[in-house]
Amino acid sequence: QKEVEQDPGPLSVPEGAIVSLNCTYSNSAFQYFMWYRQYSRKGPELLMYTYSSGNKEDGRFTAQVDKSSKYISLFIRDSQPSDSATYLCAMTRENYGQNFVFGPGTRLSVLP
Amino acid sequence: DGGITQSPKYLFRKEGQNVTLSCEQNLNHDAMYWYRQDPGQGLRLIYYSQIVNDFQKGDIAEGYSVSREKKESFPLTVTSAQKNPTAFYLCASSSYRDSNQPQHFGDGTRLSIL
Numbered sequence: 001q002k003e004v005e006q007d008p009g010p011l012s013v014p015e016g017a018i019v020s021l022n023c024t025y026s027n028s029a030f031q032y033f034m035w036y037r038q039y040s041r042k043g044p045e046l047l048m049y050t051y052s053s054g055n056k057e058d059g060r061f062t063a064q065v066d067k068s069s070k071y072i073s074l075f076i077r078d079s080q081p082s083d084s085a086t087y088l089c090a091m092t093r094e095n096y097g098q099n100f101v102f103g104p105g106t107r108l109s110v111l112p
Numbered sequence: 113d114g115g116i117t118q119s120p121k122y123l124f125r126k127e128g129q130n131v132t133l134s135c136e137q138n139l140n141h142d143a144m145y146w147y148r149q150d151p152g153q154g155l156r157l158i159y160y161s162q163i164v165n166d167f168q169k170g171d172i173a174e175g176y177s178v179s180r181e182k183k184e185s186f187p188l189t190v191t192s193a194q195k196n197p198t199a200f201y202l203c204a205s206s207s208y209r210d211s212n213q214p215q216h217f218g219d220g221t222r223l224s225i226l
Binding site: 100104105 | 116118121143145147152153154155157160162168170202204206214215216217218219220222
C-alpha cells in the first residue's frame with residue numbers, strides 16, 4: 001500500500017461547481033497536512049496548510065483533516081476555469097525538513 | 113520579488129553526459145531540496161541540505177550529485193550513471209523559523225534525453 005493515495009483524475013466539472021479532492025494515508029504519525037496547486041509546466045504553489053484534525057477555510061478553499069480516518073480533503077467552492085490545475089496533497093510528521101510525503105496529484109479541469 | 117529560480121527551463125542530455133540544473137533562492141531559507149516528478153507519481157526526494165556545506169541523500173539519490181557552497185544556491189548534477197533521467201525536476205526551500213510556509217518551490221526544469 002502506498003503511503004499516500006490520491007485519485008489521479010482527471011476530474012472535469014462545470015464552472016461554479018463545488019469540487020472535492022481527497023487523499024488517504026497510512027502513517028498515523030503525520031500531523032501537518034498541505035495542499036499544493038500546480039499549473040502545467042510550473043512548480044507547486046502552497047494553497048492550504050493545516051495542523052492535526054479539523055477544518056481551515058481561506059476564501060473559496062476549505063481544507064479538512066480527519067486523522068481518525070486518515071483522510072484529508074480540499075473543497076473548492078464556486079470553481080473557476082483558473083482553478084484548472086493539478087492538486088497535490090502532502091503531509092509530514094514535523095512542520096519542516098525532509099520528511100514530506102506527496103500524493104501523485106489530481107488533475108482538475110473546470111469547464112466554462 | 114523573493115522566490116526560487118530554476119534554470120534552465122528545458123534541458124537535453126546526450127548519452128554519457130553529465131548535466132547541471134541550477135537552483136537559486138533569495139528567501140534566506142536554510143534548507144533546500146531537490147525533487148523529481150514523474151507522471152502519476154508523487155514528488156520523490158533526491159537530495160536535501162539543511163545548512164551550507166552539508167547535504168543528505170533522499171530516497172532516490174543514485175545517479176545524482178549536489179553541492180551547497182552558498183546558502184542561496186543548491187545545484188543538482190544528473191550524472192551519466194542515472195539511466196532514466198527524463199523527468200521534471202523541482203527545487204524547494206524552507207525555513208525552520210517560518211512554520212506557516214513549509215516549502216516553496218521553483219518552476220522546475222524539464223530534462224529530456226536526446
